[in-house]
Amino acid sequence: MVNRFPTTGRATIAEVAARAGxxxxxxxxxxxxxxxxxxxxxxxxxxxxxxxxDYQPSACAQSLSRRRSNTVGVMVASITNxxxxxxxxxxxxxVEPAGYTMxxxxxxxxxxxxxxxxxxxxxxxxxxxxxxxxxxxxxxxARLVAAGIQVVVASRELQxxxxxxxxxxxxxxxxxxxxxHLRDHGHTAATLVTGPLDIAAFRHRAEGFRGAYxxxxxxxxxxxxxxxxxxxPAAALLSGxxxxxxxxxxxxxxxxGVLTAAATLGLDVPRDLAVIGxxxxxxxxxxxxxxxxxxxxxxxxxxxxxxxxxxRIDARRPGTAGPxxxxxxIVVPAAxxxxxxxxxxxxxxxxxxxxxxxxxxxxxxxxxxxxxxxxGG
Amino acid sequence: MVNRFPTTGRATIAEVAARAGxxxxxxxxxxxxxxxxxxxxxxxxxxxxxxxxDYQPSACAQSLSRRRSNTVGVMVASITNxxxxxxxxxxxxxVEPAGYTMxxxxxxxxxxxxxxxxxxxxxxxxxxxxxxxxxxxxxxxARLVAAGIQVVVASRELQxxxxxxxxxxxxxxxxxxxxxHLRDHGHTAATLVTGPLDIAAFRHRAEGFRGAYxxxxxxxxxxxxxxxxxxxPAAALLSGxxxxxxxxxxxxxxxxGVLTAAATLGLDVPRDLAVIGxxxxxxxxxxxxxxxxxxxxxxxxxxxxxxxxxxRIDARRPGTAGPxxxxxxIVVPAAxxxxxxxxxxxxxxxxxxxxxxxxxxxxxxxxxxxxxxxxGG
DNA sequence: CTGAAAGCGCTTACAG
DNA sequence: CTGAAAGCGCTTACAG
Numbered sequence: 001m002v003n004r005f006p007t008t009g010r011a012t013i014a015e016v017a018a019r020a021g022x023x024x025x026x027x028x029x030x031x032x033x034x035x036x037x038x039x040x041x042x043x044x045x046x047x048x049x050x051x052x053x054d055y056q057p058s059a060c061a062q063s064l065s066r067r068r069s070n071t072v073g074v075m076v077a078s079i080t081n082x083x084x085x086x087x088x089x090x091x092x093x094x095v096e097p098a099g100y101t102m103x104x105x106x107x108x109x110x111x112x113x114x115x116x117x118x119x120x121x122x123x124x125x126x127x128x129x130x131x132x133x134x135x136x137x138x139x140x141x142a143r144l145v146a147a148g149i150q151v152v153v154a155s156r157e158l159q160x161x162x163x164x165x166x167x168x169x170x171x172x173x174x175x176x177x178x179x180x181h182l183r184d185h186g187h188t189a190a191t192l193v194t195g196p197l198d199i200a201a202f203r204h205r206a207e208g209f210r211g212a213y214x215x216x217x218x219x220x221x222x223x224x225x226x227x228x229x230x231x232x233p234a235a236a237l238l239s240g241x242x243x244x245x246x247x248x249x250x251x252x253x254x255x256x257g258v259l260t261a262a263a264t265l266g267l268d269v270p271r272d273l274a275v276i277g278x279x280x281x282x283x284x285x286x287x288x289x290x291x292x293x294x295x296x297x298x299x300x301x302x303x304x305x306x307x308x309x310x311x312r313i314d315a316r317r318p319g320t321a322g323p324x325x326x327x328x329x330i331v332v333p334a335a336x337x338x339x340x341x342x343x344x345x346x347x348x349x350x351x352x353x354x355x356x357x358x359x360x361x362x363x364x365x366x367x368x369x370x371x372x373x374x375x376g377g
Numbered sequence: 378m379v380n381r382f383p384t385t386g387r388a389t390i391a392e393v394a395a396r397a398g399x400x401x402x403x404x405x406x407x408x409x410x411x412x413x414x415x416x417x418x419x420x421x422x423x424x425x426x427x428x429x430x431d432y433q434p435s436a437c438a439q440s441l442s443r444r445r446s447n448t449v450g451v452m453v454a455s456i457t458n459x460x461x462x463x464x465x466x467x468x469x470x471x472v473e474p475a476g477y478t479m480x481x482x483x484x485x486x487x488x489x490x491x492x493x494x495x496x497x498x499x500x501x502x503x504x505x506x507x508x509x510x511x512x513x514x515x516x517x518x519a520r521l522v523a524a525g526i527q528v529v530v531a532s533r534e535l536q537x538x539x540x541x542x543x544x545x546x547x548x549x550x551x552x553x554x555x556x557x558h559l560r561d562h563g564h565t566a567a568t569l570v571t572g573p574l575d576i577a578a579f580r581h582r583a584e585g586f587r588g589a590y591x592x593x594x595x596x597x598x599x600x601x602x603x604x605x606x607x608x609x610p611a612a613a614l615l616s617g618x619x620x621x622x623x624x625x626x627x628x629x630x631x632x633x634g635v636l637t638a639a640a641t642l643g644l645d646v647p648r649d650l651a652v653i654g655x656x657x658x659x660x661x662x663x664x665x666x667x668x669x670x671x672x673x674x675x676x677x678x679x680x681x682x683x684x685x686x687x688x689r690i691d692a693r694r695p696g697t698a699g700p701x702x703x704x705x706x707i708v709v710p711a712a713x714x715x716x717x718x719x720x721x722x723x724x725x726x727x728x729x730x731x732x733x734x735x736x737x738x739x740x741x742x743x744x745x746x747x748x749x750x751x752x753g754g
Numbered sequence: 755c756t757g758a759a760a761g762c763g764c765t766t767a768c769a770g
Numbered sequence: 771c772t773g774a775a776a777g778c779g780c781t782t783a784c785a786g
Contacts, residue, residue, distance in 0.1 A: 010502070010525060012779060023757045028781055039755060054523070059500045060437040060446065061779035064762045069437065080466050082659075085457045092456075092483065101497060104481045106469065120478060123436040125387070146431070148387060227663075256663050263664040282459075286604075286633050287640040288665035389763055400773045405765055416771060438763035441778045 011053035020049040031057060073103040073121040073129035082281040083298055090302020091130050098310050107133045114140055122147045128309040130154050150312040154305035157200035167305045167330045171201050174294040174334030175208025178248050178276045181336055185274055185343045187246035189216040193234060193258060194250035195225035205250045230257025238265055252277035252284055252293055270343035280337050290340035297332050304330060388430035397426035450480040450498040450506035459658040460675055467679020468507050475687050484510045491517055499524045505686040507531050527689040531682035534577035544682045544707045548578050551671040551711030552585025555625050555653045558713055562651055562720045564623035566593040570611060570635060571627035572602035582627045607634025615642055629654035629661055629670055647720035657714050667717035674709050681707060
């Protein structure tokens, strides 16, 4: 049959073979780069033909005949959520050198869209996927697993059985550390402003918070963790006569909403209100934000998850002995990053710039006696 | 030949056909969804078989036989650069409903990595790519074009001939507007702190700046536009006796570096120093940042670029008459977003929160007589 | 050391 | 209305 849709000049292996005067299979062997022996003279002929034709094998054709796609997927809720780019970069950092093409899918908030993205991943025959969308249902994860795709869940928890590796920061400990830090600053009571508590990460952060504050800790659960959505409820919270002197926000974006509200109400942070966030998105280190926060180690979680994923894919190769190891839950320790919003440094509204990193130390400076530190290039 | 690598249970069209008791081609026709007629009873049999086997056609096999990948690529320098996620989201917003799979590649700063990513795109046989990496060489773009891939360049300029569609914000006008705004605030001289001037976008912004300030405008060109890299040189600039009272930063990240330096030096923004950025990344609207900036319309640039790309891909289909339209340069008007850092609102260090959006109005409030406005939920 | 042939999982004229 | 066959661009045992 004649090719009725001549491609745009992309050469095929057949053309290379013809030009080099060898068989397609020989070209393929040449391409395999060391796996098969090809004589130097043949090799040179092929090399020249490839160069002349600017030949680049088709990934699809290779996938099909090799029966593996060399592709992994990453599912995020939204790439514009500042938490994800770091995580994705972490995934890319390990997956790309390992020879995989990365497919990015954003599932948004809609279950329909989630199902679509999962479907797309299956269609693409990705060998593995890192799932990070906070709201993804277990059933979608199960679908991937059932399709023979390796999955590791990053920065979220499965709701039911541990059917896939999970990599998370220690949310409970992080919540505890942050709350304890507020107590150390002299706040005998505090309010946690959090996202929906049906998300495990928020529940765990809340548990840590309560571990430190017990009955003296109030909880305000929001429907959304977006900064703009958080500002309103936060303003309401801070308007009352019995407003809290300390707020732990379950995400940095919520914390920024709280800061917005505080600014609107004329409250000085940290003098009138101490605020600690969670995640350590880069905005927190911006001058005049100086957000003390719990490091969510997003990039590290990305690399750990991707490393795990690649290991699993390798382990599944034919010839590998034994059954795959059972799913594991990997927990990364949380660490508090001290900047000015908690009170460790005089004030947001002075010219002092908070420290950028705080490390895992939990000892804190006394509430009043800290000399300002300056930062900058 | 026996299949020695039995897949993980993914059904094939042959299995579906067998189970439904029809030919593979009939299943394929069923899948084509309306293009071919299939009788209701046959249809039902196939539907049941597909459901039973949880069949999902292989995208790769389809690509290969249809001779089109239904895939587009997006090349960014770095996904963690806050400018890109919005642009990528814009691309996804149009490309996904159009039925394309999106491949994301980050080229970093290295020409080698850029070449690799371009190579990967070619291997994947993407039908088009949106190129945004600021430093990508024309030769890599040419390689894509030569490979028969549609390309539209977004948020950057080709250096030589216009070999591909280009979508950019009006950098010159943006620079002019911003500079003029500083003049309206009473600053008779100002300094532009910019990234490397061999990047066209920076050159154009500088030209706009000079258009407004002429000889009264100084230019400080940095090697990097990262916030942390900008803080040092900015501090040096602001330490001198003859320090500027107004700075135009060529990107928001540079502006944040300038704000950092100002904070370190104890300068009050905007009282001692007015600052305007460029790009309008979301951080600028954070309370206590309140960065006045030029809207780079990143999301819109993404949708425009992607729309253009999809059009071009469609136009290239067999049966479409006429030669493709020549490459075009699409320029999106710039608009200034007024917040507090320019002086439109009293001070960064008060509790006033700047307006979040300013729209395209260029009229500005007089330097002293503006009442604070409050924002927030 | 190299080649012919079968096969990966689909689609698409072409017959009937 | 449905099926048989060829082909998309590769790889991989199998021969020689």
